[in-house]
Amino acid sequence: MVKKFFALVLFSGLFIASCGSGGSEGNNEIKIDGSSTVFPITEAAAEEFRKEAPNVRVTVGVSGTGGGFQKFLRGETDINNASREIKPSEVKTAKENGIDYLRLSVAFDGLAVVVNPENDWVDHLTVEELKTIWEPSAQGEVTKWSDIRDEWPDKELHLFGPGVASGTYDYFTEAIVGESGASRGDFTASEDDNVLVQGVSTDDSALGFFGLAYYEENMNKLKLVPIENENGKVVKPTLETVSNNTYSPLSRPLFIYVRKEAAQRDNVQKFVNFYLDKAPMFSKQIGYVPMPDSAYKAQKQKFKTFHSQPDSTASAK
Missing domain, CATH: 3.40.190.10 (Periplasmic binding protein-like II)
Structure with a gap:
């Protein structure tokens, strides 16, 4: 739709x-x-x-x-x-x-964190791991999946996200990094979420984020990554978890x-x-x-x- x-x-x-x-x-x-x-x-x-x-x-x-x-x-x-x-x-x-x-x-709305369907090593991510990936200091330092968890493959990490003028970018950086607009700069950015979907769906080393609706529209091309919330519970974004705020901190008005x-x-x-x-x-x-x-x-x-x-x-x- x-x-x-x-x-x-x-x-x-x-x-x-x-x-x-x-x-x-x-x-x-x-x-x-x-x-x-x-x-x-x-x-x-x-x-x-x-x-x-x-x-x-x-x-x-x-x-x-x-x-x-x-x-x-x-x-x-x-x-x-x-x-x-x-x-x-x-x-x-x-x-x-x-x-x-x-x-x-x-x-x-909930923000969806997604990887390519060929990615068979990521079962979930913590908020701290997302911060490790996206914070400004990660640029040039966190470049491979093994930089996130030692047991993950020594493959290049390719990131996709909304452009800096996007409210989704502002919300994600504030919720994950702790400061709105603060992130590494070496990622593929686009104001068009369909461009991000295309990027992640064709790259088995990719990780991206965008609104949940765009994942649901393209779920056959993407793998949704559950997020461990502040209570230690691993949660996927759904209508229920967004509305009851258990999908935290990536739910928003x-x-x-x-x-x-x-x-x-x-x-x-x-x-x-x-x-x-x-x-x-x-x-x-x-x-x-x-x-x-x-x-x-x-x-x-x-x-x-x-x-x-x-x-x-x-x-x-």
Whole structure:
């Protein structure tokens, strides 16, 4: 399904990834950009929303969370898909640019750590071993599988991961290394998770990470690596382990950020409410974990309060 969503963006005239200069032109366009992880939910919502509001043109881009925030905080987009919370530096930019916004939670996701199916030596990894692999000091030092565990083969280690503008990269480095954005630099990076899937699936020395939905879409090409959590229990990411937080620390919430000026438009209000109503269904279809119904109701009330109030300082609440 994830591949289908990307194909729709690339080939359909209904969804145009480009977000040009300036905000939405007129009242009949909603511009969205940001996280590739949140993209499938948003794109599904946009596709279904067009059936109810065919005169509203919804465009959905995929610039990564960081790249999306750059556009959002320049006022070029109405909504930003985000797989992490807004950074302090981005909050500062929002204030400087007079951008007021609201963060809304839409689902939960787990990060999948994967290897090639031909890899017959890895049965699980610990958080400490992941840190050993990915921390900045590992560059030039941890280059073979035997550098991780002595009993593993003396084969080169080839790493694949999201680009540095990705919220998935930020979340993984914070959860594993202990500092957002801190990692070794000698890995194959891409904002397109399908590129990462292709890399790991064709290299028997590879290890990579990305959102769980992309593993589930390609599970016949990949081997999922269970992670030992802080309680010493080896856990695979599933809908259950993500929702009950036993797949720790690689479970996370997913967000959309709505710009205040845009939220005061009728078409954006209708779209966001439609999105929150349908998010549980879309999340399950794609492979993410929906929030409880009460949580979606709370998000809708928060959005109603937000767009009804006069402009104020930017808020992530």
